[in-house]
Amino acid sequence: MGIVGGGPGGLAAADMLRRFGYQVTVYDRHDRMGGLLIYGIPGFKLDKDVVERRTRLLAEGGVTLRTGVEVGRGVTLAELRARHDAVLIATGVYKARGLGVPGDTLPGVHAALDYLIASNKVSLGDSVPAYDDGTLNAAGKDVVVIGGGDTAMDCVRTAIRQGAKSVKCLYRRDRANMPGSQREVHHAEEEGVQFEWMAAPLSIAGGAKVDGVKAVRMHLGVADPSGRQTPVAIEGSDFAIPADMVIKALGFDPEDQQALFGAPDLEVTRWGTLKVDNRTAMTSVDGVFAAGDIVRGASLVVWAIRDGRDAAAGIDAYLKAKATRAAE
Numbered sequence: 001m002g003i004v005g006g007g008p009g010g011l012a013a014a015d016m017l018r019r020f021g022y023q024v025t026v027y028d029r030h031d032r033m034g035g036l037l038i039y040g041i042p043g044f045k046l047d048k049d050v051v052e053r054r055t056r057l058l059a060e061g062g063v064t065l066r067t068g069v070e071v072g073r074g075v076t077l078a079e080l081r082a083r084h085d086a087v088l089i090a091t092g093v094y095k096a097r098g099l100g101v102p103g104d105t106l107p108g109v110h111a112a113l114d115y116l117i118a119s120n121k122v123s124l125g126d127s128v129p130a131y132d133d134g135t136l137n138a139a140g141k142d143v144v145v146i147g148g149g150d151t152a153m154d155c156v157r158t159a160i161r162q163g164a165k166s167v168k169c170l171y172r173r174d175r176a177n178m179p180g181s182q183r184e185v186h187h188a189e190e191e192g193v194q195f196e197w198m199a200a201p202l203s204i205a206g207g208a209k210v211d212g213v214k215a216v217r218m219h220l221g222v223a224d225p226s227g228r229q230t231p232v233a234i235e236g237s238d239f240a241i242p243a244d245m246v247i248k249a250l251g252f253d254p255e256d257q258q259a260l261f262g263a264p265d266l267e268v269t270r271w272g273t274l275k276v277d278n279r280t281a282m283t284s285v286d287g288v289f290a291a292g293d294i295v296r297g298a299s300l301v302v303w304a305i306r307d308g309r310d311a312a313a314g315i316d317a318y319l320k321a322k323a324t325r326a327a328e
Helices: 008-019 048-060 078-083 113-123 151-162 182-190 256-262 300-327
Strands: 002-004 025-028 063-069 088-091 110-111 142-146 167-168 194-197 201-204 210-223 229-242 245-248 288-290
Touching: 002 008, 002 078, 008 025, 008 048, 008 300, 048 063, 048 167, 063 210, 078 088, 088 110, 113 245, 142 151, 142 229, 151 167, 151 182, 151 245, 167 201, 182 194, 201 229, 210 245, 245 256, 288 300
Parallel strands: 002 025, 002 088, 025 063, 088 288, 110 245, 142 167, 142 245, 167 194
Antiparallel strands: 201 210, 210 229
């Protein structure tokens, strides 16, 4: 059994499948297992010793953990299918959403995950040149984080701990309509983060590097199809925020799965996530299953764990049925 992705969904599935008695190999492109648990969530929210202990127990239980393996480059999906009786894709979604405004690519504008990974690697004792040279280090800087989810809260609170000169969070809706945890917002405020509610970026200012954010005040208009009121810019309400570092925390989208895995027959939804049979977790390719964010979109760790366990049950049923047919 092969699992692509060593995050919470993949590791949960590995644990269940090993308990069922299967030989399991987990492949991950990073140098440690854990996915967002190890590299995305800051250490002040999740002690990394807990994650490393869990992966160590899996290895001691017989699960083979292979790091530094990027499926689509180092090995193909076809090769994994030939190597294993079934394959589970649990890669998560990591493609950062852009701001879509002028200056989005200026030096000093960073994707949230790049920033968090650098910080977590440093806390784990790794050498990170982009942190050491100040590129991904908020120390002494005016930091603006754009977004209102839990990832944005992780970024603002990390910047505070790195010794930022100031930290502001820019969000286009009001506090009551933000997707992130209200508890996280409260903690951030206690730590000195300033929130600019009902504000959105118009452009990122700067030349050789970013030096500010031009923003506009918003008001909530009519509801969109999801029922949430749509933010609308207030004419003439532009204002500027000084910034040495801008962090984009607008959420994540899936990468092009068909191109990544070299599998044009791997069906995807209109959102780019993998399409699966909800009863079995199997994709359109026989023997290839999927679980976690790559199926449901960016979501919570607990859902990835649940999805991984459900997929393991689906894989077990598939392999038992396959063995029964072979014996007939």
